[in-house]
Each structure stands twice: as structure tokens, then as C-alpha cells.
Amino acid sequence: MRSRAHIKGHPLHPILVSFPIAFFTGTLISDTIFLATGRFLFSQMAFYLALGGIVFSLIAAIPGIVDYFTVVPPESSAKKRATKHGLLNIGVLLVFTMVLLLKNNPEMSxxxxxxxxxxxxxxxxxAGWMGGTLVHRNQIGVDHRYASAGKWKVETIDQNMELKDLDTLKVNQMKLFHVNGKRIVIGHTESGFVAFDDFCTHRGGCLADGALICGIVQCPWHGSQFDVxxxxxxxxxxxxxIKTYPIESRGQRYFLKL
Ligand code: FES
Known part of the structure; x- marks a missing residue:
């Protein structure tokens, strides 16, 4: 599902994490060279690399937190994975903060x-391995819509439950709506509009990210298929x-019945 923290569709979190990964790896390499050569310059270099890693970790965490709360499907296997990914990264931050503090002590071994x-x-x-799984397997932050599927859209329905602009939805296209804290997909099939939960009953995959063909939606995570x-x-x-919901039409207007 497309990231909420992006520049022209390019998610920021995977771009920014390259910096702390490089800095923290550089810290370890520099201190290893210091141990091997005894040249203090490398110890100093390790100090500043650790400092840079901590600063960039905090910057990279901001879009990561945005995507965690707005993009990762709730109650899904990806949510659990993203929680572990975040906690491990906090652990990394604490370890290198400790390194920074200890390096201030000249007596420290x-x-x-x-x-x-x-x-x-x-x-x-x-943590990086899990982040890779979140992107490449769970497709968090990936805007992977198939050809002619139209622009990815997420909208919020107001209290009167009217589904607006459905005429922009072509056959086999889907749109994600947020309503009363739920995520509902509206799909356009050959026989009309349909509404169903954006929640695959296998492991919580985002069905709005899947493919809708001939009234069947396929989950992008492990390929389960449901009659919409x-x-x-x-x-x-x-x-x-999956749970489905009726849509009532009143003339040219459509209303979701929850
Ligand atoms: S989450 Fe596994 S098939 Fe949908």
C-alpha cells in the first residue's frame, strides 16, 4: 500500500534508513581498524559516525512511525512484524548511544x-531483514497497482455514509475508504459496486492492494481469493x-450500509 510519508510516490523511510545503516556499520569498521592499528584518528571517526547514525536514525524514524500508524494494516502479521522491527531499531539506538557515552571515557576498554x-x-x-520483508513481501509503502487500475485513492466517509465520486471507478478498480475506524474497500464489478472489509482473513492482508477480476479479489500477500x-x-x-456490506443506490447517489 502506498506510503503516506513520501515524495512523489517514493516512500521516505526506506530511503532514509540507508544513512544510519551506513553510519553504524562504519562505526564498527572504524573501531576495528583502531584496534588493529592503534591510530586514534579511527576511534574519533567511529565516535562521529555513531553520532551521525543516531541523528539519522531519529530522522528516519519519523516517516516510519507515520507509515506504521497509517499504512500497515491493523491486526495483521505485518503489524506484528512492524512492531518488532521498530522495537529492534530502538534497541540499536540505545546500544550506539551507550557506545557514544563509553567512548567519552578514555579508560574504557x-x-x-x-x-x-x-x-x-x-x-x-x-531489524533490516524485517524491514525488507515488510516492503518486499507485505508491500508496505509500495504503490504496485496493476495496469489501468487508476490512481491509488483513500477517502474518508462522513456520517451519512454517502460514497462520493464512484463514477470515477472503472470496472475491476477498487478504492479504500475509512469509515468509523474501519477500512472498507469499494470495488466496481461487472454487475455493480460492492463493499467489503479491507482485511484478508488469512493474515490480515490489505485487499485494496490486491487484484479485482470478474468479481473475485485476490490478496497480494499469499494469494487467497474471495467472491466480493x-x-x-x-x-x-x-x-x-471476508465481510461484505450492501450498497444502496438512490438515483445517482450511493450509500454504504454498515
Ligand atoms: S494474508 Fe495471506 S492470503 Fe491474505
Missing amino acids: IYVILALEVTGAVILTV RTGEVKAGPAKEP
Whole structure:
């Protein structure tokens, strides 16, 4: 699903995380060279690299937090993964903050500092791996709509439940609506408009990100398929149907019935 923190569709979080990854890795390399050569210049370099890593971690965290709360589907496997990813990154931040403080003490053993840096690098690798899964597998921040699917749209429905601008939705296109804290997908099928939960019953995948063809929506995470008129499962791994909602038409106007 497209990121909310982006520049012209390019999500900011994956761009910005490159900096702390480079800085923290550089910290470990510089201190290793310091240990091998005894040249204090490398210890100083490690100090400033750790400082840069901490600053850029905090900057990179801002779009990450925005996407965590607005893009990652709630109660999904991706939400759990994103929570662990965030907590591990906080751990990395704490480890390198400790490194920075210890490096101010000239009596501190380089072996203790290096042990902390290796620990931080390992946690960083695991957190980065999870971040990669969130992007490449769960497609968080990816605007991957198929050809002719139109522009990705998210709207909020007001209290009278009127679905506006549905005429802009072509057959087999979908649009995501936020209503009373729920995420509802409105799809246009050959036989009219349909409404269903943006929640795959397998692991909470975002169905609005999937493909709608001939009244069947396919989840982008593991390929479960559902009939969007009845909610019935057409193909697994999902076993439970999705929830569907009626749409009432009054002339040219459409209203969602929850
Ligand atoms: S989350 Fe697994 S198929 Fe949808």
C-alpha cells in the first residue's frame, strides 16, 4: 500500500534508513581498524559516525512511525512484524548511544566498545531483514497497482455514509475508504459496486492492494481469493470468508450500509 510519508510516490523511510545503516556499520569498521592499528584518528571517526547514525536514525524514524500508524494494516502479521522491527531499531539506538557515552571515557576498554558495536550491528541486521520483508513481501509503502487500475485513492466517509465520486471507478478498480475506524474497500464489478472489509482473513492482508477480476479479489500477500459479492473463499490459504456490506443506490447517489 502506498506510503503516506513520501515524495512523489517514493516512500521516505526506506530511503532514509540507508544513512544510519551506513553510519553504524562504519562505526564498527572504524573501531576495528583502531584496534588493529592503534591510530586514534579511527576511534574519533567511529565516535562521529555513531553520532551521525543516531541523528539519522531519529530522522528516519519519523516517516516510519507515520507509515506504521497509517499504512500497515491493523491486526495483521505485518503489524506484528512492524512492531518488532521498530522495537529492534530502538534497541540499536540505545546500544550506539551507550557506545557514544563509553567512548567519552578514555579508560574504557576498546573490547567492551567493540562488543557493544557488534551487538548493535547484529540487531541492526535482523531489524533490516524485517524491514525488507515488510516492503518486499507485505508491500508496505509500495504503490504496485496493476495496469489501468487508476490512481491509488483513500477517502474518508462522513456520517451519512454517502460514497462520493464512484463514477470515477472503472470496472475491476477498487478504492479504500475509512469509515468509523474501519477500512472498507469499494470495488466496481461487472454487475455493480460492492463493499467489503479491507482485511484478508488469512493474515490480515490489505485487499485494496490486491487484484479485482470478474468479481473475485485476490490478496497480494499469499494469494487467497474471495467472491466480493458474498465474501466466500474461492481459493486459500484463507479459510474464513471476508465481510461484505450492501450498497444502496438512490438515483445517482450511493450509500454504504454498515
Ligand atoms: S494474508 Fe495471506 S492470503 Fe491474505
